[in-house]
Amino acid sequence: MSQLHRLTLAELTGRLGRRECSAVEALQASLDQITRVDGDVRAFMSFDAADARAQAEAADRDLAAGVTHAAKPLLGVPVALKDVLSHRGQPLNCSSKILGSYRAPYDATVVERLKAAGAVVFGRLNMDEFAMGSSTETSAFQRTLNPWDLTRIPGGSSGGCAASVASGMVPVSIGSDTGGSIRQPAALCGVVGVKPTYGRVSRYGLTAFASSLDQIGPFARTVRDAALVTGVVSGYDRRDSTSIPQPVPDYLAALETASAGSRPLAGIRLGLAKEYMIGGLDPEVDAAMKASVARFVELGAEVVEVSLPHSDYAAATYYIIAPAEASANLARFDGVRYGARVEGKDPAEMNSRTRGAGFGAEVKRRIILGTYVLSSGYYDAYYLRAQKVRTLIRRDFLQAFETVDAILTPTTPSAAFRVGEKSDDPLQMYLSDIFTISCNLAGICGISVPCGFTAPKPGVPRLPLGLQLLGKPFGEETMFRIAHAYEQSTPWHRELSPLS
Numbered sequence: 001m002s003q004l005h006r007l008t009l010a011e012l013t014g015r016l017g018r019r020e021c022s023a024v025e026a027l028q029a030s031l032d033q034i035t036r037v038d039g040d041v042r043a044f045m046s047f048d049a050a051d052a053r054a055q056a057e058a059a060d061r062d063l064a065a066g067v068t069h070a071a072k073p074l075l076g077v078p079v080a081l082k083d084v085l086s087h088r089g090q091p092l093n094c095s096s097k098i099l100g101s102y103r104a105p106y107d108a109t110v111v112e113r114l115k116a117a118g119a120v121v122f123g124r125l126n127m128d129e130f131a132m133g134s135s136t137e138t139s140a141f142q143r144t145l146n147p148w149d150l151t152r153i154p155g156g157s158s159g160g161c162a163a164s165v166a167s168g169m170v171p172v173s174i175g176s177d178t179g180g181s182i183r184q185p186a187a188l189c190g191v192v193g194v195k196p197t198y199g200r201v202s203r204y205g206l207t208a209f210a211s212s213l214d215q216i217g218p219f220a221r222t223v224r225d226a227a228l229v230t231g232v233v234s235g236y237d238r239r240d241s242t243s244i245p246q247p248v249p250d251y252l253a254a255l256e257t258a259s260a261g262s263r264p265l266a267g268i269r270l271g272l273a274k275e276y277m278i279g280g281l282d283p284e285v286d287a288a289m290k291a292s293v294a295r296f297v298e299l300g301a302e303v304v305e306v307s308l309p310h311s312d313y314a315a316a317t318y319y320i321i322a323p324a325e326a327s328a329n330l331a332r333f334d335g336v337r338y339g340a341r342v343e344g345k346d347p348a349e350m351n352s353r354t355r356g357a358g359f360g361a362e363v364k365r366r367i368i369l370g371t372y373v374l375s376s377g378y379y380d381a382y383y384l385r386a387q388k389v390r391t392l393i394r395r396d397f398l399q400a401f402e403t404v405d406a407i408l409t410p411t412t413p414s415a416a417f418r419v420g421e422k423s424d425d426p427l428q429m430y431l432s433d434i435f436t437i438s439c440n441l442a443g444i445c446g447i448s449v450p451c452g453f454t455a456p457k458p459g460v461p462r463l464p465l466g467l468q469l470l471g472k473p474f475g476e477e478t479m480f481r482i483a484h485a486y487e488q489s490t491p492w493h494r495e496l497s498p499l500s
């Protein structure tokens with residue numbers, strides 16, 4: 001069997017560039033691995049092999065004509081998409097029944113950019129319905145499992161993205177992060193996940209969950225690969241009014257400095273938020289954090305305490321603002337514009353029947369919550385107040401960034417939990433985002449990198465853990481540099497899940 005599916009993006013483009021393998025072979029290796037393991041993992045909801053093959057053949061023609069990876073950095077690389085991104089002619093369901101047989105009529109900006117960079121874009125990856133959840137269990141269609149332990153969840157909402165990369169089905173996938181949906185599953189599956197600064201990546205063609213929080217970002221096996229893909233999809237787009245006209249730095253060049261010398265992080269200051277160091281942290285997560293801090297110090301960084309005084313309010317604020325925006329965004333699924341419809345005696349009945357049958361329980365909970373906090377009697381008490389607290393949370397970060405280059409936290413409070421463990425307790429589920437949601441509220445950037453494993457226990461294999469670095473607005477370059485230096489000094493990114 002070909003081992004091409006086990007390569008990182010950098011290794012694969014190296015081979016493609018030297019013409020040691022073709023793009024069609026690389027795609028076939030992905031498809032073979034999907035056939036081999038996705039019956040268990042169930043990351044993909046569907047994929048169009050013929051369309052992918054046509055793209056791979058075009059990439060091979062480019063390679064034969066001498067096009068290099070300097071010109072098209074993803075030439076011949078298979079990249080899979082979360083089921084929330086428009087890919088022309090392909091199904092788009094957001095893992096919900098309400099979209100019925102809808103197919104996207106156009107490419108999202110990120111898909112255009114991936115294709116322009118030569119990627120072979122294919123597949124619809126499973127997710128929590130409309131990206132609401134932390135375990136991928138709210139998908140209306142299937143349950144994705146964690147490739148490190150098939151009795152556990154892969155995290156969410158981009159669980160299919162994380163599981164597909166962690167099991168070697170694709171070297172890169174693209175997800176969305178509204179409150180942690182890239183970083184949390186990346187941590188729980190032992191891969192790298194990036195949430196870029198708000199406005200860095202165009203949201204055009206991303207089905208909106210909470211528009212002021214949503215960002216698109218990559219999953220990959222290494223920081224270098226994730227940095228490269230972030231660079232490819234970033235940049236101003238006039239079709240997204242919140243995308244910011246800021247030049248995109250060469251993120252790979254930033255990593256070169258990080259590789260140099262034995263103390264590559266000399267001069268870097270990292271902050272540990274004292275509000276995050278409260279008791280109750282899982283002892284293995286706590287131990288991994290302490291070991292990471294020691295490693296950063298060895299790498300030359302200075303680690304200091306910072307304060308984010310409004311941290312306690314982050315979850316409450318998020319669970320007012322995100323549902324409020326979601327309730328407005330999801331109003332478009334009315335039985336008229338898209339997909340599924342359940343008939344009724346008049347339009348109002350048709351509308352309520354369609355939404356009643358089309359949305360799952362978690363989505364309905366969010367719509368009801370969101371409508372409530374926006375209603376005239378409660379708007380000031382909840383929504384308006386949450387917006388004010390959001391400003392305070394952003395201010396906390398901007399103040400901390402006056403003294404540190406990045407903030408260090410665990411990505412998740414514990415390793416992957418068991419399937420079903422939290423599905424009946426929404427509050428417990430919401431708390432799995434406790435370390436990731438502030439980043440979206442503040443609009444800053446964040447990355448999760450593997451930082452070790454739990455110890456194996458009777459009946460439980462070792463499970464991956466993730467470390468989160470939070471960077472300044474548009475501070476991706478420094479964030480990648482720090483994450484890369486750390487990663488290069490640790491062994492975990494070289495480990496593949498048992499299914500690979």
Ligand code: GLN
Binds near residue numbers: 177179180433
């Ligand atoms: N888990 C969070 C939620 O349920 C965040 C989801 C996301 O980032 N899309 O809202």
